Amino acid sequence: MNSEYEVVIGLEVHVQLTTATKIFCGCSTAFGNAPNAQTCPVCLGLPGALPVLNRQVVENAIRTGLATDCRIAPRSIFARKNYFYPDLPKGYQISQFELPICEHGHLDIPLDDGTSKRIGITRIHMEEDAGKLQHGETPATADSSFVDLNRACTPLLEIVSEPDMRSADEAITYLKKLHQMVKALQVCDGNMEQGSFRCDANVSIRPWGQAELGTRAELKNINSFRFIKQAIEYEVERQADVLESGGKVIQETRLFDSTSGTTRSMRGKEEAHDYRYFPDPDLVPLVIDADWIERVRDALPELPEAKRARFVRDYGIPAYDAGVLTQNHEVSSYFDTTVAAGADPKQASNWIMGEVQRRLNDAGSEISAAPVDPAMLAGMLKRIADKTISGKIAKTVFDEMWKSGTDADTIIEAKGLKQVTDSGAIEAIINDVIANNAPQVADYRAGKEQLLGFFVGQVMKASKGKANPAAVNDMLKKKLQE
Numbered sequence: 001m002n003s004e005y006e007v008v009i010g011l012e013v014h015v016q017l018t019t020a021t022k023i024f025c026g027c028s029t030a031f032g033n034a035p036n037a038q039t040c041p042v043c044l045g046l047p048g049a050l051p052v053l054n055r056q057v058v059e060n061a062i063r064t065g066l067a068t069d070c071r072i073a074p075r076s077i078f079a080r081k082n083y084f085y086p087d088l089p090k091g092y093q094i095s096q097f098e099l100p101i102c103e104h105g106h107l108d109i110p111l112d113d114g115t116s117k118r119i120g121i122t123r124i125h126m127e128e129d130a131g132k133l134q135h136g137e138t139p140a141t142a143d144s145s146f147v148d149l150n151r152a153c154t155p156l157l158e159i160v161s162e163p164d165m166r167s168a169d170e171a172i173t174y175l176k177k178l179h180q181m182v183k184a185l186q187v188c189d190g191n192m193e194q195g196s197f198r199c200d201a202n203v204s205i206r207p208w209g210q211a212e213l214g215t216r217a218e219l220k221n222i223n224s225f226r227f228i229k230q231a232i233e234y235e236v237e238r239q240a241d242v243l244e245s246g247g248k249v250i251q252e253t254r255l256f257d258s259t260s261g262t263t264r265s266m267r268g269k270e271e272a273h274d275y276r277y278f279p280d281p282d283l284v285p286l287v288i289d290a291d292w293i294e295r296v297r298d299a300l301p302e303l304p305e306a307k308r309a310r311f312v313r314d315y316g317i318p319a320y321d322a323g324v325l326t327q328n329h330e331v332s333s334y335f336d337t338t339v340a341a342g343a344d345p346k347q348a349s350n351w352i353m354g355e356v357q358r359r360l361n362d363a364g365s366e367i368s369a370a371p372v373d374p375a376m377l378a379g380m381l382k383r384i385a386d387k388t389i390s391g392k393i394a395k396t397v398f399d400e401m402w403k404s405g406t407d408a409d410t411i412i413e414a415k416g417l418k419q420v421t422d423s424g425a426i427e428a429i430i431n432d433v434i435a436n437n438a439p440q441v442a443d444y445r446a447g448k449e450q451l452l453g454f455f456v457g458q459v460m461k462a463s464k465g466k467a468n469p470a471a472v473n474d475m476l477k478k479k480l481q482e
């Protein structure tokens with residue numbers, strides 16, 4: 001990357017809320033239904049239809065604001081953002097402008113050198129989404145475009161940061177943290193492919209030491225971490241080239257093309273006054289009293305950072321494990337529940353990060369769909385801890401649990417997988433192995449001690465893996481010296 005210039009990045013993230021219904025009407029927000037199946041006079045923008053604010057949207061906005069240390073406005077206003085586009089039936093979008101619900105927050109992101117950096121959050125406001133245009137894909141419809149208004153009026157939070165990030169990497173770290181946070185708060189499902197979490201990046205560069213910001217380009221609607229990084233890096237290079245060749249960066253909106261990895265101009269400079277914002281006369285000012293804020297604060301779930309610290313402190317697992325387990329809200333609750341059911345924390349962490357995660361990856365599914373639930377995993381780990389089964393046999397038991405959904409004790413019993421710790425039974429097997437391998441016994445006694453592994457293998461094989469390996473080792477050594 002060009003090091004002549006300082007990079008300045010601010011992000012606007014659109015978070016689609018997980019409410020069951022839309023922000024101003026009772027239509028469902030479910031994804032993937034037939035076009036226009038989830039519409040009514042309000043979200044179709046029919047004359048005379050009046051919006052009614054969804055209380056859950058406000059709660060989710062307060063949650064997000066509290067989690068980012070924002071000030072929650074006691075009084076905020078909905079405003080009309082006026083523009084014309086076929087997917088916007090009313091000819092305006094209901095958003096917030098002068099008095100948003102949350103302001104002056106921040107999010108601290110970890111840096112590579114172990115320190116952290118505070119990224120300011122300018123504001124968080126509520127707004128409705130627009131519909132979707134579909135362009136004809138068959139020869140008969142090639143000249144046509146279709147409007148699907150299922151998404152119109154779906155609730156969004158727009159989270160606007162200060163221009164505090166100085167590299168694509170910092171921007172990605174911030175986004176990942178925000179993504180984790182809105183999922184942990186259960187305000188957004190975080191599904192980037194379906195557009196539930198998408199980002200506009202404002203990127204500019206300036207010579208080092210210059211206080212004034214350079215002219216920025218706004219990169220629109222990027223929905224993967226990888227693409228956001230690519231888009232920012234490309235844009236920084238492009239702006240540096242423009243300045244190097246004596247040109248001027250112009251303020252504009254640019255689109256990222258993921259196939260070529262480049263950005264191209266979409267439209268020129270836009271200012272707030274272009275949208276002729278004014279307070280929406282159909283919606284009264286939103287008044288939030290202190291009690292409501294406190295009720296939401298009391299119900300806030302534990303956030304990933306606090307959870308990570310608790311895992312290390314209370315469970316004594318390594319910071320690395322805690323970091324992996326808390327990347328995903330469902331995974332961390334699975335871990336919590338497994339430990340609460342009596343499993344050793346480090347064992348539980350090993351199995352979840354290893355066997356469980358590997359199978360989920362193979363199947364491309366989420367931990368909520370795992371056929372082995374936390375109680376079952378804990379049940380099996382307890383049988384390792386009390387030496388009913390060995391760690392090796394546990395793999396077999398786990399396989400069977402995963403396939404059949406049966407608990408460990410039933411499988412151990414039915415398949416006769418109990419570890420043999422009874423010294424009489426092990427001794428009988430050892431005696432057989434010694435009797436049947438006279439030449440190896442002679443060699444061992446003549447000093448070839450590395451043959452011990454051979455004998456252990458034979459005993460384990462004869463016991464079908466059920467003998468306790470430590471007990472086998474000890475008794476073999478004794479017997480071979482007799």
Ligand SMILES: [Zn+2]
Binds near residue numbers: 022027038039
């Ligand atoms: Zn509707």
